[in-house]
Amino acid sequence: MPKSTTDQRLLDGDGRTDWVHTDPWRVLRIQSEFVEGFGGLAEVGPAISVFGSARTPRDHPDYALGEAVGAAIARAGFACITGGGPGAMEAANKGALRAGGLSVGLGIELPFETGLNEFVDLGVNFRYFFVRKTMFVKYAEGFVVLPGGMGTLDEMFEALTLVQTRKVTSFPIVLLGSSYWGGLLDWLRDSALTRGTIGEGDLSLIHLVDDPQEAVDLVVQGARHGLAEPADTTTSSEAM
Structure with a gap:
C-alpha cells in the first residue's frame, strides 16, 4: 500500500x-498556450499576417513601408497580425491602428525583446515558437513579408513549405521590396532550381512586388476569390 494518497502528495507544500x-x-x-491563442483569436475575423525585421529604425524607409502595408490591410477590411515587436512589426501595427483597423500582436518570450509595441489592440504572448507560428497561419489569409532577418526568413520559408506540401490551401505569400528580396529569388532560381532541389512550380508560390497596396491586393484577391491550384511541384520529391 502507498504511504500517502494522491491528494496528499498534490497538496503537500x-x-x-x-x-x-x-x-x-x-x-x-x-x-495552455494553444487554448489561449485559439480563444483569444477566434473572433478576429479575416486577417493578414505581416512579417519583418524587429531592427528596422523608425526613420528607415522600410518602416514607412510597414505603415503603408498596415493601413492598406485595414482599409481592405482585414485585421493586421504581426509578431507584436518593434521595427517593421510596430510599423504595420501602427498603420493598421491609425487607419481604423484591428491591430494584433503575437509576442514571443525572447531575452532581447520586451513586451508588445504600443500600437497593438489585441495581444497574445507565447513561450513557444511553434505555437505562435500556428496562430500566424491559422488566423491569416496570407502573408506579406517586409525586409527582415533570420526570424522573418524562418517564418517565410515555413509558410512556403506549408503551401508546397499542401498543408494549407489558397495562401498567398508576397515579398515586399525587390531590391531586398530579389537576390534570394535569384539564388532559388539559379542554384536551387538548377540543382533540382526545388521544382519550377515552387517559384510560382512567391509574389515579389514593390508597392504596399499591390501586396495587400494580391492577398485579398486570394482570400476572396480563391487561388488556382498551385503549379505542379512534383518535379522534386523534396520539400523546400
Missing part, C-alpha cells in the same frame, strides 16, 4: 519546484 521543468508539465504549458 514541500518547497520543491523542479517538477515544473519536467516534460509532462511542459506538455500542459504547450496545451
Whole structure:
C-alpha cells in the first residue's frame, strides 16, 4: 500500500519546484498556450499576417513601408497580425491602428525583446515558437513579408513549405521590396532550381512586388476569390 494518497502528495507544500521543468508539465504549458491563442483569436475575423525585421529604425524607409502595408490591410477590411515587436512589426501595427483597423500582436518570450509595441489592440504572448507560428497561419489569409532577418526568413520559408506540401490551401505569400528580396529569388532560381532541389512550380508560390497596396491586393484577391491550384511541384520529391 502507498504511504500517502494522491491528494496528499498534490497538496503537500514541500518547497520543491523542479517538477515544473519536467516534460509532462511542459506538455500542459504547450496545451495552455494553444487554448489561449485559439480563444483569444477566434473572433478576429479575416486577417493578414505581416512579417519583418524587429531592427528596422523608425526613420528607415522600410518602416514607412510597414505603415503603408498596415493601413492598406485595414482599409481592405482585414485585421493586421504581426509578431507584436518593434521595427517593421510596430510599423504595420501602427498603420493598421491609425487607419481604423484591428491591430494584433503575437509576442514571443525572447531575452532581447520586451513586451508588445504600443500600437497593438489585441495581444497574445507565447513561450513557444511553434505555437505562435500556428496562430500566424491559422488566423491569416496570407502573408506579406517586409525586409527582415533570420526570424522573418524562418517564418517565410515555413509558410512556403506549408503551401508546397499542401498543408494549407489558397495562401498567398508576397515579398515586399525587390531590391531586398530579389537576390534570394535569384539564388532559388539559379542554384536551387538548377540543382533540382526545388521544382519550377515552387517559384510560382512567391509574389515579389514593390508597392504596399499591390501586396495587400494580391492577398485579398486570394482570400476572396480563391487561388488556382498551385503549379505542379512534383518535379522534386523534396520539400523546400
